[in-house]
Amino acid sequence: MCKEPIGIFDSGIGGTSIFKEINTLLPYEAIIYLADSKNAPYGNKSAEDILQLSIKNTELLINKGCKVIVVACNTATTNAIDYLRKNYNTPFIGIEPAIKPASLKTTTKSIGILATKGTLSSSLFHETSNLYSKGITIIERIGEGIVPLIEAGKIDSDEMRNLLLTYTQPMLDANIDYLVLGCTHYPYLIPLLTKILPQHIKIIDSGLAVAKQTKSILEQACLLNKDRSIPKIELYTNKDTTILENILNHKFKATFLDF
Structure with missing residues (x-):
């Protein structure tokens, strides 16, 4: 065995x-x-x-x-x-999205979560989020369109860059210092996200x-x-x-x- x-x-x-x-x-x-x-x-x-x-x-x-x-x-x-x-x-x-480490480590008390609709709308996600979100602002964004682009091999494309700029801007406005990637496709975006986001924002995946x-x-x-x-x-x-x-x-x- x-x-x-x-x-x-x-x-x-x-x-x-x-x-x-x-x-x-x-x-x-x-x-x-x-x-x-x-x-x-x-x-x-x-x-x-x-x-x-x-x-x-x-x-x-x-x-x-x-x-x-x-x-x-x-x-x-x-x-x-x-x-x-x-x-x-x-x-x-x-x-599961790594909400716990981000919530424990944030100094701005604001974290971002980029995930699919299926994950963000699930009861398990909400249980985890509620467990670790006390005193923390969590900015959730559905990464609509990201997975199809990755599946098509268009990871470092202008279309992908524009999507990520759109999805992360509300997070930047909320002064996040951690971005949690809530989809196993998304770690392939880390090189691009690193170019887009300010250096102090840490990216976490599972x-x-x-x-x-x-x-x-x-x-x-x-x-x-x-x-x-x-x-x-x-x-x-x-x-x-x-x-x-x-x-x-x-x-x-x-x-x-x-x-």
């Missing part, structure tokens, strides 16, 4: 930001990554649609023998992970924390792979394999799978 793969799924290529952190921290673990780009973005879908897509992805990974599943999508986590944990025996690791949690879960369940041979990495997408390979700098080969 220890040699079985870690399963990761996302509404496209964004979860590769999580994949890279896990692969770096756990270099001997086999991984299967599902990029459901055909159905991206999840953020503007209904809660029921998000749940059904998450079930589909989960069952595919279970059928491929995954020992643990990382829901590398904020929207899927906030809308589906409770159901998945109740209905499948496989351990699940989810993704990637490393998720990788550490994955390691912890595997340790607790005695599922860490002790074999030091090169592990098998499988990447599957139901759209263009080129974009998935590009985002990972062609370090891994992707396979088309109609799921």
